[in-house]
Amino acid sequence: xxxxxxxxxMEKNDAIAxxxxxxxxxxxxxxxxxIGSPGAGKTSLLERLLPHLPLQTAVIEGDLATARDAQRIxxxxxxxxxxxxxxxxxxxxxxxxxVLPVFDLAxxxxxxxxxxxxxxCPTGFDLGEDLRIVLxxxxxxxxxxxKYPATFLAADLVLLNKIDLAELCDVDIAQVKAEIAQxxxxxxxxxxxxxxxxxxxxxxxxxxxxxxxxxxxxxx
Amino acid sequence: xxxxxxxxxMEKNDAIAxxxxxxxxxxxxxxxxxIGSPGAGKTSLLERLLPHLPLQTAVIEGDLATARDAQRIxxxxxxxxxxxxxxxxxxxxxxxxxVLPVFDLAxxxxxxxxxxxxxxCPTGFDLGEDLRIVLxxxxxxxxxxxKYPATFLAADLVLLNKIDLAELCDVDIAQVKAEIAQxxxxxxxxxxxxxxxxxxxxxxxxxxxxxxxxxxxxxx
Numbered sequence: 001x002x003x004x005x006x007x008x009x010m011e012k013n014d015a016i017a018x019x020x021x022x023x024x025x026x027x028x029x030x031x032x033x034x035i036g037s038p039g040a041g042k043t044s045l046l047e048r049l050l051p052h053l054p055l056q057t058a059v060i061e062g063d064l065a066t067a068r069d070a071q072r073i074x075x076x077x078x079x080x081x082x083x084x085x086x087x088x089x090x091x092x093x094x095x096x097x098x099v100l101p102v103f104d105l106a107x108x109x110x111x112x113x114x115x116x117x118x119x120x121c122p123t124g125f126d127l128g129e130d131l132r133i134v135l136x137x138x139x140x141x142x143x144x145x146x147k148y149p150a151t152f153l154a155a156d157l158v159l160l161n162k163i164d165l166a167e168l169c170d171v172d173i174a175q176v177k178a179e180i181a182q183x184x185x186x187x188x189x190x191x192x193x194x195x196x197x198x199x200x201x202x203x204x205x206x207x208x209x210x211x212x213x214x215x216x217x218x219x220x
Numbered sequence: 221x222x223x224x225x226x227x228x229x230m231e232k233n234d235a236i237a238x239x240x241x242x243x244x245x246x247x248x249x250x251x252x253x254x255i256g257s258p259g260a261g262k263t264s265l266l267e268r269l270l271p272h273l274p275l276q277t278a279v280i281e282g283d284l285a286t287a288r289d290a291q292r293i294x295x296x297x298x299x300x301x302x303x304x305x306x307x308x309x310x311x312x313x314x315x316x317x318x319v320l321p322v323f324d325l326a327x328x329x330x331x332x333x334x335x336x337x338x339x340x341c342p343t344g345f346d347l348g349e350d351l352r353i354v355l356x357x358x359x360x361x362x363x364x365x366x367k368y369p370a371t372f373l374a375a376d377l378v379l380l381n382k383i384d385l386a387e388l389c390d391v392d393i394a395q396v397k398a399e400i401a402q403x404x405x406x407x408x409x410x411x412x413x414x415x416x417x418x419x420x421x422x423x424x425x426x427x428x429x430x431x432x433x434x435x436x437x438x439x440x
Contacts, residue, residue: 037258038339038368039360064340066366087370089309089340117367119258120284120309120338139359139385140259146286147337148258150307165359165385 013125016093020100020128025220027105030213031113033127035151036135037144038117041161043069044194045135046112050076052206055109055213060099062091062116069114079103090122091115110213119144123151131212137162142171145179152183159205163191164198233345236313240320240348245440247325250433251333253347255371256355257364258337261381263289264414265355266332270296272426275329275433280319282311282336289334299323310342311335330433339364343371351432357382362391365399372403379425383411384418 024031036042043061050057050073059080061069070082081099083091096113103111113129115122134155136144139162145152152158158180160166166173177189190208192201244251256262263281270277270293279300281289290302301319303311316333323331333349335342354375356364359382365372372378378400380386386393397409410428412421 037337037360038364039257039357063367065369066363068363068367087340089338116340117257118309118338118340120307120336121341137259137359139357139382139389140257143286143288144258147283147288149285162359165388168385168388169359 010124013093016097017126017128020093020096021130023100024105024111024128024130027108028217029105029108029111030131030216031111031127031129032131032133032209033113033115033122033129034133034135035115035119035122035155036117036161037119037137037140040117040135040137040140041194042114042117042135043072045159045161045192046073046114047076048194048199048202049205050078052202053110053209055210056107057110057112058103058108060091060096060111060113062095062114064088064116085116089116089118089120090125091127092125093127096127110209119148119151123154130216131156131209133157133159135159135161136176138166138171138173138176139169141169142173142176142179145176145183149183152180152187155184155187157188157190157208159201160189160191161194163193163200164195230344233313236317237346237348240313240316241350243320244325244331244348244350247328248437249325249328249331250351250436251331251347251349252351252353252429253333253335253342253349254353254355255335255339255342255375256337256381257339257357257360260337260355260357260360261414262334262337262355263292265379265381265412266293266334267296268414268419268422269425270298272422273330273429275430276327277330277332278323278328280311280316280331280333282315282334284308284336305336309336309338309340310345311347312345313347316347330429339368339371343374350436351376351429353377353379355379355381356396358386358391358393358396359389361389362396362399365396365403369403372400372407375404375407377408377410377428378404379421380409380411381414383413383420384415
């Protein structure tokens, strides 16, 4: 019975996600779903990345409680909406569908969705995104890919964040990359640092995202 | 329908947890449930804490995949069992009940359960524990209590870990403590560091746990 309910929930989510994907494609909006643990640095990544993107961007922030992240993004002069799941452990497609009308999609190039801080539950929920990013803080240690394999398997791009803490946290970056490659050989991997006074890899990330967005436009 | 199923699942879990609690009490075993994000340092905490505990201790390790954590605990000469949830985002009481026979409870003083790395989903699942510890890595930033309020509300003891990274990560420890106290004034708070070459607060933590274990014995 539990499985049946899950199946039906997932089918319903996938159907809504497909509708979101179609609508975004029609409006020419590229979309990204960012997944990571609590405190992996998802909002800091956006704060540092947004200035490098010459695009009309909109952001959906997911959290159990508080509007802090949407306030941080709004302070970057980028439209942001906060979804509070009120205890829920992930965003689902129905939540995204509900807030999409807030944005002027016709004038939007890129929609970034920051999921709830959780390395497990968001994995199974398609939000209609074109690109799924998994953000891993190296302060969490190097053993997370093997411990959360489904999450890394579903990633298009893995960002290794807080690269400046790797040595201090006894993390062997090459070994982390090898572990990711073993789980998901297709995933691209970039190193980033999103501290105000130590930014790294953000121009490279912006260029990669712009290339992906242009590739999709050419494809259409 | 979703709510009903959840209610029934939770009632079932609570009934099994109550049976576990009764059995452990009868056998004189004190039990702890440790909850924290991926990479908060749960296993490192145990590696550093166990030598300070003059007790017969047993450990249950929860992870989606790999037996790495149980291997690390076994290397401390402490009996450990690994539960792999195979995608599941938390431990539940039925899982604990299933593995309990592995241990010689009559010869065990303390059972420590390390939950799956997840700051959300383990919160609702009573595992029959006497004490619930939430371990927060300060490398996750200082804003986690307000963002995951239910988890901090359900904590008896909050450990602030990776205290050596607080300044580097721009975390104001006093502010984090105030935020926890606002959510849960009854929670005790201790600062710890569990790095091999920088250990802090572990003797204090061991003394606190021993006092709680003795207080419970006296109560009986």
